[in-house]
Amino acid sequence: xxxxxxxxxxxxxxxxxxxLHRRKFLQGVAGAGALSLLSWGGLFSLPAFAEQAKKxxxxxxxxxxxxxxxxxxTWDPKPGRPTAGPFGSIKTKLPGVHFGALMPKCxxxxxxxxxxxxxxxxxxxxxxxxxxxNRGADxxxxxxxxxxxxxxxxxLGHLDNPIPNFVLFDPCPxxxxxxxxxxxxxxxxLGAQYGPVRxxxxxxxxxxxxxxxxxxxxxxxxxxxxxxxxKKFENERRSAAAASQNAVFERVKGLMSCAHLFxxxxxxxxxxxxxxxxxxxxxxxxxxHLVENGAPFVMVANGMPWDSHVFHNEIYQLLVPEMDRIxxxxxxxxxxxxxxxxxxxxxxxxxxxxxxMNAARGRDHYPNxxxxxxxxxxxxxxxxxxxxxxxxxxxxxxxxxxxxxxATIFTALGIDPYATYDLPDLPTFHxxxxxxxxxxxxxx
Amino acid sequence: MRTSRxxxxxxxxxFVKDRGRDKRARLIDTLxxxxxxxxxxxxxxxxxxxxxxxxxxxxxxxxxxxxxxxxDAFRQNRPWNEVVRELIVARPQGTNDRGAIWFLYERxxxxxxxxESIAPVxxxxxxxxxxxxxxxxxxxxxxxxxxxxxxxFNRSKNVDTPNGPALxxxxxxxxxxxxxxxxxxxxxxxxxxxxxxxxxxxxKDGDKETDSPDLYLSxxxxxxxxxxxxxxxxxxxxxxxxxxxxxxxxFSRRAAFADAMTKDNPLLARAMVNRVxxxxxxxxxxxxxxxxxxxxxxxxxxLLDWLARDFERSGHDVKRLVRTICNTRAYQLEARPVKxxxxxxxxxxxxxxxxxxxxxxxxxxxxxxxxxxxxxxxxGKIAGHSEKELRRAFVKQFPDLFPPDYNATLQQAMFxxxxxxxxxxxxxxxxxxxSRLLALPSNExxxxxxxxxxxxxxxxxxxxxxxxxxxxRRSPEAGVRQLLxxxxxxxxxxxxH
Numbered sequence: 038x039x040x041x042x043x044x045x046x047x048x049x050x051x052x053x054x055x056x057l058h059r060r061k062f063l064q065g066v067a068g069a070g071a072l073s074l075l076s077w078g079g080l081f082s083l084p085a086f087a088e089q090a091k092k093x094x095x096x097x098x099x100x101x102x103x104x105x106x107x108x109x110x111t112w113d114p115k116p117g118r119p120t121a122g123p124f125g126s127i128k129t130k131l132p133g134v135h136f137g138a139l140m141p142k143c144x145x146x147x148x149x150x151x152x153x154x155x156x157x158x159x160x161x162x163x164x165x166x167x168x169x170x171n172r173g174a175d176x177x178x179x180x181x182x183x184x185x186x187x188x189x190x191x192x193l194g195h196l197d198n199p200i201p202n203f204v205l206f207d208p209c210p211x212x213x214x215x216x217x218x219x220x221x222x223x224x225x226x227l228g229a230q231y232g233p234v235r236x237x238x239x240x241x242x243x244x245x246x247x248x249x250x251x252x253x254x255x256x257x258x259x260x261x262x263x264x265x266x267x268k269k270f271e272n273e274r275r276s277a278a279a280a281s282q283n284a285v286f287e288r289v290k291g292l293m294s295c296a297h298l299f300x301x302x303x304x305x306x307x308x309x310x311x312x313x314x315x316x317x318x319x320x321x322x323x324x325x326h327l328v329e330n331g332a333p334f335v336m337v338a339n340g341m342p343w344d345s346h347v348f349h350n351e352i353y354q355l356l357v358p359e360m361d362r363i364x365x366x367x368x369x370x371x372x373x374x375x376x377x378x379x380x381x382x383x384x385x386x387x388x389x390x391x392x393x394m395n396a397a398r399g400r401d402h403y404p405n406x407x408x409x410x411x412x413x414x415x416x417x418x419x420x421x422x423x424x425x426x427x428x429x430x431x432x433x434x435x436x437x438x439x440x441x442x443x444a445t446i447f448t449a450l451g452i453d454p455y456a457t458y459d460l461p462d463l464p465t466f467h468x469x470x471x472x473x474x475x476x477x478x479x480x481x
Numbered sequence: 482m483r484t485s486r487x488x489x490x491x492x493x494x495x496f497v498k499d500r501g502r503d504k505r506a507r508l509i510d511t512l513x514x515x516x517x518x519x520x521x522x523x524x525x526x527x528x529x530x531x532x533x534x535x536x537x538x539x540x541x542x543x544x545x546x547x548x549x550x551x552x553d554a555f556r557q558n559r560p561w562n563e564v565v566r567e568l569i570v571a572r573p574q575g576t577n578d579r580g581a582i583w584f585l586y587e588r589x590x591x592x593x594x595x596x597e598s599i600a601p602v603x604x605x606x607x608x609x610x611x612x613x614x615x616x617x618x619x620x621x622x623x624x625x626x627x628x629x630x631x632x633x634f635n636r637s638k639n640v641d642t643p644n645g646p647a648l649x650x651x652x653x654x655x656x657x658x659x660x661x662x663x664x665x666x667x668x669x670x671x672x673x674x675x676x677x678x679x680x681x682x683x684x685k686d687g688d689k690e691t692d693s694p695d696l697y698l699s700x701x702x703x704x705x706x707x708x709x710x711x712x713x714x715x716x717x718x719x720x721x722x723x724x725x726x727x728x729x730x731x732f733s734r735r736a737a738f739a740d741a742m743t744k745d746n747p748l749l750a751r752a753m754v755n756r757v758x759x760x761x762x763x764x765x766x767x768x769x770x771x772x773x774x775x776x777x778x779x780x781x782x783x784l785l786d787w788l789a790r791d792f793e794r795s796g797h798d799v800k801r802l803v804r805t806i807c808n809t810r811a812y813q814l815e816a817r818p819v820k821x822x823x824x825x826x827x828x829x830x831x832x833x834x835x836x837x838x839x840x841x842x843x844x845x846x847x848x849x850x851x852x853x854x855x856x857x858x859x860x861g862k863i864a865g866h867s868e869k870e871l872r873r874a875f876v877k878q879f880p881d882l883f884p885p886d887y888n889a890t891l892q893q894a895m896f897x898x899x900x901x902x903x904x905x906x907x908x909x910x911x912x913x914x915x916s917r918l919l920a921l922p923s924n925e926x927x928x929x930x931x932x933x934x935x936x937x938x939x940x941x942x943x944x945x946x947x948x949x950x951x952x953x954r955r956s957p958e959a960g961v962r963q964l965l966x967x968x969x970x971x972x973x974x975x976x977x978h
Contacts, residue, residue, distance in 0.1 A: 162617045179828060181886075201891070222886040234891045244895040248904055251963070255955070259963040260898070262951055266944060267971035275818040275826070278837035279972030281889040286970070288891055289898045346613065346662070396664030462825050 096328045099336045100384040104344030107390035110137040112408035113154045120392035120428045139357035142365035148419035151479040155423025157436040158404040166387030167218045173443035181225035190231045193333035199291030200332045205233035207338040208316030229281035245296035346399040385409035415449025422478040440473030448475045522555035524843040528882045550580025561797035562743040569739040596630035603742040604674045605752030605773030619774035628659045628669035633738035639721040652696035652730035677741035698729045750789040763838035769885040780830035838977035842879035853906045853914045864905040897970045907962045924952040935968040
């Protein structure tokens, strides 16, 4: 039984195999003729086609190392220098390139990674730094620039994708500077439909099963009736709160169809052991599983453990090997599955840490010269770009800022970095301002 | 004004029929005198002062009379500065104000947590950022203010007495130092953000203070060695000592801090005015609401000044403040979008239209109960659940009270879509809305009644057509339940406007 008002586009959300970007499909893969012959669900039940579609869709995983990791113990060691710290360095698969000695696994796959050692930004406080590195530009109130995840959700995803276009895993919903960022408006001027679906602490999503006293058809029709009534309200009042609510209600059906993808228990024990036991690893595993099944953007936030103002060495002795293992597993798993060429992996924080230790044996905030790593889609394999001076105090060659970084990410994913946002009533904004150059040396 | 629930149909009809010019002012006065006002204020200020409780504290807030204390304070319209003083001093004089100690007690001997939660009330500020260094953005917030506020509470300790929980206070100790990021050490003196300072004689290095009954007004300290250390404050999770009554020192840091905060402290009034304005408008004159620092200028500075002065002169009269704001033209504006002279949409900080105010967990929960007319049965259960269970479920999904930016979450939508709780409120039960609608003779009558009850207005023509069509294609019960679901989960019900 169909309702007169529910002549909304019918997404045929068959489940996890429905992963193709419909708009791109229309543009490139097939003509209108094919559409009239095949239903969408039917199309994706062809295994070969679904498999092919999965592999060419671009997607991105951001390992958000919140709190800001030190470059010295990771990607830019300074062996023998006073700033080095106690851990030393090790050779990598790339001749002449060393990583911190706590990172043997990543060293063994350095030929798949691209290291940027010359990040130079300006914000030295967490909230401001997190905003800068998630939005790619300094704030210009009252306008709110969307975060990277929201831009990628819009560009790589599509609104009738049953899997959320932007998933945020966050182990620690309370208690740090990241909290304030999290409470802010992630999607900015793109609108609430591009905000993240937040999954925090728990390893599954609640209330995913339909109650027995309502049929699937009625469940959907009821939501459509809700939409009809409340859209009027949203439009007449230009209500941002209503828009935000309506955006999430529109995703209910999709999420119900793919909730199993969020259930950690359903993943192989061996995988959970390789990535676990802590939340950062398990969430990274879930991120891998989601992108395998068509999620365009997943952000894995990592509490704020990297903010080592006291007992830096003791903390990093635990943290760095965990990260080493997690990045190694993620990159090698994606490659084994044939997904590395279409998946961009980024691991970074909001700045780096000081070359010197403070009196509490910690390293403080340091945006002046820091490192990050990328791999996968659109990125050259086995390359180091930029350098710091011998003590890591300043960038010695090729400084890059957040705009260069965002231009690189967009270019790597095939997105025009300089496109103008279409925003009536607002000043002109571009995806990346000032035509900042991408980091060409790491682009494939 | 929406206190904690929508108007019932009868109340609404009475308001519409009333032809008196001052009917709105009279309605506001009626609401201010109602139980709903006290309950709403209690719910708001419970969250403002205490945050959302850990599960173990929900019941204790009730049993230790914290809720009763807040409820009474707002019902009796007690001067706000007196209430704040009682929260800080925490030495109840009778049974009515016994709950006041819970503000400190629940923080379990953690003076930093106490300082961080009193700062928004007495300074209008979040001070957490100044723990390790002077605030990097709002430079006037010094690390010394953070630790000065902490020191006001670091001689206090939870104890259990025959009259219930209490806070004892030592006359000595608590002389701590803090270090900035450069490891430069500084004494945590009683220096506060509002410029006030309380002089204290510091013991010379190496001198051991001696505690003595002479230093107390009542009851000697439990054990001198406990508090007379120079250790940095740290969280003590030990069980509170059982003693006959709390020690009250002749010089009490808590009382000194309370004096500095509740007498001639203009920030106290400004913080409260901004808070109440934000509660009523969905946005503070300073936004975010508890960041009243040099980097967050008020959007209407004269207005904030005027209201704060009026609030102070009136003796910190909260009802007067609420009434004044509710009677403004700004508060009575409609929610329809307006444009500025140059044709651009008016920005929220202009308050040129009523802003969206998504309902808080408590408002939503109460509103759903009132709208669906579900009441407690003989066992005290509402649709099979205790009120506490229902409340907890909503608070879990809607924890935010004054979010700087509103973001609905997918988890909230999933809750409405599939949680049995809402579903059970919609199941027909004697006397509830569903059964009332089912008793009506036609689908059209059902739709009209549903709209008037849920939205407080009749359906428009297209709405009537769609909804009647929807009901026609389903069994009466399924149709009614789904129609109500579609209205109750919509923004028109869930956003105060």
